[in-house]
Amino acid sequence: MRPPVKTEIENLLSKAIGEVFTAGDASPPLEIERTRDTQHGHFSSNIAMRLAKMLGKSPRDIAADIVEALPESDQVAAVDIAGxxxxxxxxxxxxxxxxxxKIICAEEKYGNSDLGGKRKVNLEYVSANPTGPLHVGHGRHAAYGACVANLLIATGHDVHQEYYVNDAGRQMDIIALSVWLRALQAQGQKFNFPAxxxxxxxxxxxxxxxxxxxxPDGLFEALPEDGDAQLDLLIQRVCEALGEEGFDAILEVALDNILADIRDDLGEFGVHPDEWFSEKSLTSSGAVDRALKLLAENDVTYEKDGATWFRAIDYGDEKDRVVxxxxxxxxxxxxxxxYHLHKxxxxxxxxxxxWGADHHGYxxxxxxxxxxxxxxxxxxxxxxVQFVALYRAGKKVQMSTRSGDFVTLRQLxxxxxxxxxxxxxxxxxxxQHLDFDLDLAKSKSNENPVYYLQYAHARVCSVMAQLAERGLSWDDETALRALPQLVEEHEQSLMLTLTRFPEIVEAATLQxxxxxxxxxxxxxxxxFHAYYNAHKFIVDDDGLRNARIMLVLATRQVMRNGLGLLGVTAPDKM
RNA sequence: GCGCCCGUAGCUCAGCUGGAUAGAGCGCUGCCCUCCGGAGGCAGAGGUCAGAGGUUCGAAUCCUCUUGGGCGCGCCA
Structure with missing residues (x-):
């Protein structure tokens, strides 16, 4: 299969440059860009200007030399020097x-590349604490992470998607305690549920x-004022009353339930991590000890105030950290x-x-x-990933995780x-902070980008249905021969836009x-909509009709592939 | 106080990691189906790219400073 148009131009240009400047000194990287205005052609290179200083010649002279040395190509109609x-x-x-x-032949593979060269990439996202259902912020993480995964996969990376389960630590103890206390209340015990x-x-x-x-007797006796200390004491007492195993059993029930809920939620959202990596397993497998030992061997830890510290300052952090x-x-x-070493x-x-933007210090x-x-x-x-603010009827929806008063991903x-x-x-x-307009997202109007995109796809489907209804069918041989008949401005620019898709996928992946x-x-x-409004596709002329249908089918394919990368469906009818 | 992110049309945002005359959508003004889906399209008005310096052939984009906003600075996770 022939290379993308951009690559073809790059090849031509680098050949020409190699011919003009045989000296092996470092030349600036080749940059080929799409022009903003087709007055300037379709692609443009600034290489002559980049070389000007190095060669001590005027950019236009250099450009002339390069153009002179440019090999012939049936893909290029004209080359000129401008500005x-x-x-x-x-x-x-x-x-x-x-x-x-190529679009028609490649189908769902159009836009894919081997940019990644099968590189093994570990992508960790969401990783919300299993202490409750996912909320809208996690939803953004999930959507973003899944899209990045799709992009990496499409560009030939070997992607492993992971959800890090924080199933160890104090937060888990607190959720276990919370569950236990609620169970007591359910049996009629009266007490104030800790804030x-x-x-x-x-x-x-x-x-x-x-x-x-x-x-247990005396569970709530003589509790300290401080909320944190209160919880710690309660956890300690419940632990004593139930025994380590009893407490862990509750913790497991809570974890299993919450994790199952998260898994279902993400699954319904089209997000499927390859692995749910347990934090606890790092301890039990000895991975944490190994990492600590490695740090000690490298002589980057020390003891102070009874704790072991890592000399993070020596590696660019603001302060040393307790391990x-x-x-x-x-x-x-x-x-x-x-965990990261293990990866x-x-x-x-x-x-x-x-990660959430609040973790940037990490x-x-x-x-x-x-x-x-x-x-x-x-x-x-x-x-x-920055925060999400929900808006309903133009007003911000107040959310607070602490009080349990938040909108869950499932509700959204x-x-x-x-x-x-x-x-x-x-x-x-x-x-960037995201203002999520709930009314807009729900509206079935042209303002809603979801409908705008899906409508383009459905419209092509509708055209195909109409074609069949009239007893006609599309023939690719006829279409191929007739493509030169696509001379309208709308057709030219639509074709130009379609060919950009692989470059967009690549840029989106790299960034x-x-x-x-x-x-x-x-x-x-x-x-597409502009083209649709300006011209009829199902015309009498056999060639033109087939050519136009081919263009429109290619549009549908790219739309479908793009939506696929985003995890959005491409319905035939709406 | 220190660190990170952000500031582009009235509003919400693009701007392809330095390119040619800064773009969309909404809103506003005026239009377009005897038609393959009007959930659409066309045209117009609207800008000191927060401000000031600098880097260079060339800056909304990179570097300093100023200013406004968000977030973070635990032996929590």
Missing amino acids: PGFINFRLAPDAFHAELH GAYQGEYVQTIAAELGSAEM VRDNGRTTYFASDIA RERGFEDLIDI VARVTAGLEAMGQPTECLHVEL REEVGNDAARLFFVMRSNE RAPQHVVHYLKELAQE
Whole structure:
């Protein structure tokens, strides 16, 4: 299969440059861009201007030399020099026709590439604490992460998607305590439910599964004022009353329930991690101890105030970090560096972490940990996702995790549907705050981008149905021969836009920016709708009709592929 | 106080990791089906790219400073 048009131009250009400047000195990287205006052709290179200083010649002279040395190509119709020294390429109609054919043949694979070269990538996202149902913020993480995964897969990376389950630590103790207390209440025990415990209704649902619970004597006696200290004491007393095993059993019930709920929720949302990686397993497998030992061997830990500290400052962090507390328990951070080391040991070249923006201070810490354990810091890529604010009737919906008063992902999905949720979550850059307009997401109007995109797809389906109704069918041989008849401006620009898709996928992947795909699809839909309004596709002329149908089918294919990357369905009818 | 992110049309945002005259959608003004789905399309008005310096052939984009907003600075996870 022939290379994408852009690659063809790149090849031509680098050949020409190699011929003109045989000297092996470092030349600036080739940059081929789409022109904004077709007045300047279709592709443009600034290479002559980049070389000007190095060669001590004027950009336009250099450009002339390069153009002179440019090999012939049936894909290029014209090359000229413009402005300060741009080399502009105008593609031959043939190039577009070949690309259209390629779209039709490649089907769902159009846009895919081997950019990644089977590189092993570990992508960790969501990783919400299993202490309650996912809320809308997690939904954004899920949608974004899944899109990045789709992009990486489409561009030939070997992707492993992971959800890190924080099933160890104090938060889990608190959820277990919360469940237990609710179980007591369900049996008629009267007491004030602690403010710091988990308030959500789901806690009572889980408590109902627990069956009978017995109130230990003096459970609430002489509790300290401080909320945290209060919880810790309660946990300690319940632990004593039930025994370690009894308490763990409750914890397991809570964990299983909540995790099952999260798994279902994500599954319905089209998000399917390959692995649910348990934090606890890092301790039981000895991975944490190994990491700590490695740090000690590298002489980057020390003892102070009864705790073990990691010299994070030496690796660019703001302060040193505790890895083993004075009570002997390892910290969350210790698990996390062990986890990242473990990922590397499993053979992943790139580790992509998707975290909440509130974790940005954590980046330096984990990077420091990896480096101190002898790992290259470039292997870690952290993407931060900013917060989501919901708007209903123009007003911000108040949410607070603490009081259990938050909108869950499931509620959101039920209200606006999976497609709208998936699209809205990735419409904006991940590092930008997202204002999620619930009314817009629900509206069946042209303002709603979900409908705008899906409508373009459905419209093509409708055209095909109409074609069949008239007893006609599409024939690719006829279409191929007749492609030169597609001379209308709408057709030219639609073809041009279609050929950009692989470049968009590539750019979106490299920048981990699915919103590029969204914006591209809007543009494609816009051009298609304009074309639809301006011209009839089902015309009497056999050739022209088939050619137009081919163009429209290619549009549908790209729309479908793009929506697929975003995790949004492409319905035939709406 | 220190660190990270953000500031582009009235509103919500793009701007392809330095390119040619800064773009969409909504809203506003005026239009377009005897038609394959009007859930659509066309045209117009609307900008000191927060501000000031700098880097260079060239800056909304990169670097400093100022300013406004968000977030973070635990032996929590």
